[in-house]
Amino acid sequence: MSGTSMTTRAWLLMLPLLAVMIAVIGWPLIDTIHLSFTDAKLVGTAGNFVGIDNYVKTITGSNFQRTLVTTAKFAIISVFAEMVLGVLAALLLNQEFRGRTMLRGLMILPWALPTVVNATLWRLIYNPEYGALNAALTQIGLLDAYRSWLGEPGTALASLIIADCWKNFPLVALIALAALQAVPRDIQAASLVDGAGPFARFRFVTLPYLAGPLMVALVLRTIEAFKVFDIIWVMTRGGPANSTRTLSILVYQEAFSFQRAGSGASLALIVTLLVAVLAAAYAALVRKTAGSNT
Amino acid sequence: MERKSPLFSIFIHACALLLAVVILAPLVWLFVMSISPAADLTAKPLSWWPQTVDFSRYAVLLSSVENSAGAAFVASLINSIVVAGVATLAALALAIPAAWAVSRTPSVGWSLYMVIATYMLPPVALAVPLYFGLSHLGLLNNVFGLALVYLTILAPFTTWLMKSGFDSIPREIEAAAMIDGAGLFATWRIITLPLAAPVMATSALFAFLLAWDEFFYALLFTSDLRAKTLTVAIADLAGGRVSDYGLIATAGVLAALPPVVIGLVMQRALISGLTSGGVKG
Numbered sequence A: 001m002s003g004t005s006m007t008t009r010a011w012l013l014m015l016p017l018l019a020v021m022i023a024v025i026g027w028p029l030i031d032t033i034h035l036s037f038t039d040a041k042l043v044g045t046a047g048n049f050v051g052i053d054n055y056v057k058t059i060t061g062s063n064f065q066r067t068l069v070t071t072a073k074f075a076i077i078s079v080f081a082e083m084v085l086g087v088l089a090a091l092l093l094n095q096e097f098r099g100r101t102m103l104r105g106l107m108i109l110p111w112a113l114p115t116v117v118n119a120t121l122w123r124l125i126y127n128p129e130y131g132a133l134n135a136a137l138t139q140i141g142l143l144d145a146y147r148s149w150l151g152e153p154g155t156a157l158a159s160l161i162i163a164d165c166w167k168n169f170p171l172v173a174l175i176a177l178a179a180l181q182a183v184p185r186d187i188q189a190a191s192l193v194d195g196a197g198p199f200a201r202f203r204f205v206t207l208p209y210l211a212g213p214l215m216v217a218l219v220l221r222t223i224e225a226f227k228v229f230d231i232i233w234v235m236t237r238g239g240p241a242n243s244t245r246t247l248s249i250l251v252y253q254e255a256f257s258f259q260r261a262g263s264g265a266s267l268a269l270i271v272t273l274l275v276a277v278l279a280a281a282y283a284a285l286v287r288k289t290a291g292s293n294t
Numbered sequence B: 001m002e003r004k005s006p007l008f009s010i011f012i013h014a015c016a017l018l019l020a021v022v023i024l025a026p027l028v029w030l031f032v033m034s035i036s037p038a039a040d041l042t043a044k045p046l047s048w049w050p051q052t053v054d055f056s057r058y059a060v061l062l063s064s065v066e067n068s069a070g071a072a073f074v075a076s077l078i079n080s081i082v083v084a085g086v087a088t089l090a091a092l093a094l095a096i097p098a099a100w101a102v103s104r105t106p107s108v109g110w111s112l113y114m115v116i117a118t119y120m121l122p123p124v125a126l127a128v129p130l131y132f133g134l135s136h137l138g139l140l141n142n143v144f145g146l147a148l149v150y151l152t153i154l155a156p157f158t159t160w161l162m163k164s165g166f167d168s169i170p171r172e173i174e175a176a177a178m179i180d181g182a183g184l185f186a187t188w189r190i191i192t193l194p195l196a197a198p199v200m201a202t203s204a205l206f207a208f209l210l211a212w213d214e215f216f217y218a219l220l221f222t223s224d225l226r227a228k229t230l231t232v233a234i235a236d237l238a239g240g241r242v243s244d245y246g247l248i249a250t251a252g253v254l255a256a257l258p259p260v261v262i263g264l265v266m267q268r269a270l271i272s273g274l275t276s277g278g279v280k281g
Helices: A003-035 A053-060 A062-093 A100-106 A108-112 A115-125 A132-139 A153-180 A185-193 A198-226 A230-235 A247-257 A261-293 B006-035 B056-061 B069-104 B106-120 B124-137 B143-167 B171-179 B184-195 B197-213 B216-221 B230-239 B245-265 B267-280
Strands: none
Touching: A003 A261, A003 B069, A003 B106, A003 B124, A003 B143, A053 A261, A062 A100, A062 A153, A062 A198, A062 A247, A062 A261, A062 B006, A100 A108, A100 B006, A108 A153, A108 B006, A108 B245, A108 B267, A115 A132, A115 A153, A115 A230, A115 B006, A115 B230, A115 B245, A153 A198, A153 A230, A153 B006, A153 B267, A185 A198, A198 A261, A230 A247, A230 B230, A247 A261, A247 B124, A261 B106, A261 B124, B006 B056, B006 B245, B056 B069, B056 B245, B069 B106, B069 B143, B069 B184, B069 B197, B069 B230, B069 B245, B106 B143, B124 B143, B124 B216, B143 B197, B143 B216, B171 B184, B184 B197, B197 B230, B197 B245, B197 B267, B216 B230, B230 B245, B245 B267
């Protein structure tokens, strides 16, 4: 078959997917861009063109700035903790011990648990009156009186981050473990013979194999953490006193609770832009890491 | 190959035990809550194991007595199965031809990368127009409307997985069939799809789990038993005025059961699917 007819056939085969993607992603995205320049409400008549008013109001508003900081805190701390815990767990699972296969199997459980069930579970654990965390800490004497972990601005975000980490670090561990098992045995043996200590071996033998897969995990987890909605909505709805309100929650409130579709759209696009910039920066970093290995 | 001091071995076993407890404790507690009598769960000091084991909440939630908590739960369970099932089948039907085309004709690959790049889009960037669109079509609070919206997540993902699956099938085998006179669709039926069956199964499972897990769109686009999915039903329970925490826990256990069973049974396939993207970079 000639090159042109191959290409024509390929396009025909892709047509259904591309048509659906344009209908459910392309067109809505363009419509969101259009809406962001209007004062449209969720219900009622189409809005009037207001230029860049929505963007100016959003970016200069204190709500947006505070929410951006909260989102960054959530994303940076939880992803960093997940990476560190994930690599440590992978190094452990790469050792020989009894029950290793079983423990590896258990690691899939938090990942498989639906996000909403995870959020509900931790909400019950943190319950201010009857929660297991309060009971456990009081019974071993670490806590005098029950606390409202999700109800106090000082502890709510940290409590959310712990719940998010518990669900997500096992996935990082499984990815890191697969990478560890790709490290050739003879290189490990050679470095041992050459007298390299444990840290030198980790830095120069193991880490180069881990770097690529971990970078990819880091990118995906950061993008997801930046978009976070489910776990926060179920556990705190952005409260108390908006201390756990992330960007996606803010967009939801603006567009659907307050029904300001236009300004919600502008906010959503700012979030999209931030995620895109993050992803582009990471992509460059991944290419650099991959390049340094070969 | 490495010398193993007994101290090191003890350290490794202690760490492994700690990791097992960290992973298991919350899950076991969810199950214990679901089988503890309500009084045990609000006792102080909290007793960690129920006096009498009580499985009645499972019967309550899975009963179909009209207007009961069970009827609402069963309706949302069925909605979740229908939405996830329809969305998964539709995503595969769209993904297979497209993924094959990109795998065999790399010059059109850029369009696939555009589709995959939409993964970055936060759902909030599409939510308002999708809401208007569904409302215009009369598909708000409708399982098929929700399944259509789920294609925004499932279709790019399954296409990406299927493409890497087709990449590993040598095109010479297909070429041989075509020289023998088989057309494109016959070649697929006889050669390509049977060889790609494991990847198709993995993609389908991933897609199903993604749809089962989805919450944001379901929260926005469904409002009652006709379309509400399990995730929304559980969030309602958790945020509502249910006084029996055990009932919330039971709903959680039931919603977690299908993905957890799939996860455990399909472990090997899932992990290789999860990591292949990572290892290939």
